Amino acid sequence: MQILKIDHLGIAVNSMDEGKKFWTDVLGLKFAGDEVVTEQKVNTGFFPVGESEVELLESTAPDGPVAKFIEKKGTGFQHVAFRVPDIDAALDELKAKGIKLIDEKPRIGAGGARIAFLHPKATGGVLVELCERG
Numbered sequence: 001m002q003i004l005k006i007d008h009l010g011i012a013v014n015s016m017d018e019g020k021k022f023w024t025d026v027l028g029l030k031f032a033g034d035e036v037v038t039e040q041k042v043n044t045g046f047f048p049v050g051e052s053e054v055e056l057l058e059s060t061a062p063d064g065p066v067a068k069f070i071e072k073k074g075t076g077f078q079h080v081a082f083r084v085p086d087i088d089a090a091l092d093e094l095k096a097k098g099i100k101l102i103d104e105k106p107r108i109g110a111g112g113a114r115i116a117f118l119h120p121k122a123t124g125g126v127l128v129e130l131c132e133r134g
Contacts, residue, residue, distance in 0.1 A: 001090045007083040007113075007131040008046075008053040012066050012075050016045050016058040019075075023047050023054060035110045042066050044110040055081075055110070079117070081129035087114050090130050094118065106132070 013019030016034060023029045024047075032053075034045040041064030045056040057078055059067035069078055084090045087106045094101060103116035111133070118128040 001093045002085055004083040004085060006052045007081040007129075007133075008055040009077065010055045010057050010079040010081065010127075010129070012057050012070050012073075012078040014058070014070065014075055016043055016056060019056045019058065020045060023056070029054065036060060037108075037110050039107065040065060040109070046110075079127035079129050081115070081131045084130050084132055087116060087130050087132035091116055099123075106130075 011019070020031055024031055029047040029049065032046040032048055034043055034056075036043045038060075041059060041061040043058040043060055045058070047054040047056075057066045059065075059070070061067065066078070091101065091104070091106070095104075100119040100122040101116065102119050106114040106116045109115035109129075109131070114132040116130050118130070120127050
C-alpha cells in the first residue's frame with residue numbers, strides 16, 4: 001500500500017466557532033471554510049497547513065460518531081487521515097492482512113473524497129482514515 005502523505009488531522013470540538021479561535025487567533029491559520037457531511041452527522045472545518053490540513057469536527061446530532069467520541073474521550077485529537085492513490089487496493093491489502101476495518105468499502109467524505117476508517121483495535125488505539133481525492 002502506498003501512503004502519499006498525511007491528508008489531515010481530525011480534531012473533535014463541541015463548537016466550530018469556539019474550536020476555530022485557537023487555530024486562527026493563536027496559531028494564525030486561515031480558515032478555509034466548513035462543510036456539513038450529512039451521512040456522518042458532522043460539520044467539518046478546514047485549516048490548510050502546507051500540504052495537509054487540520055480538520056475540526058463538530059457533531060450535528062447527539063447520536064453522531066463525533067458526539068459519541070466526545071462523550072467517551074472528550075474533545076481533542078480524533079483521527080489521522082492518510083492520502084492514498086487507490087483506496088480500493090489499500091482496503092483489499094488491509095483485509096488480506098487481517099486488519100479490522102470500520103468501512104469495508106469507501107464512502108464519500110468532505111470535499112467529495114473517498115474515505116474509509118480502520119478500527120482503532122487494529123491500529124494500536126488510533127482511529128486511522130484512508131482518503132483518496134480525485
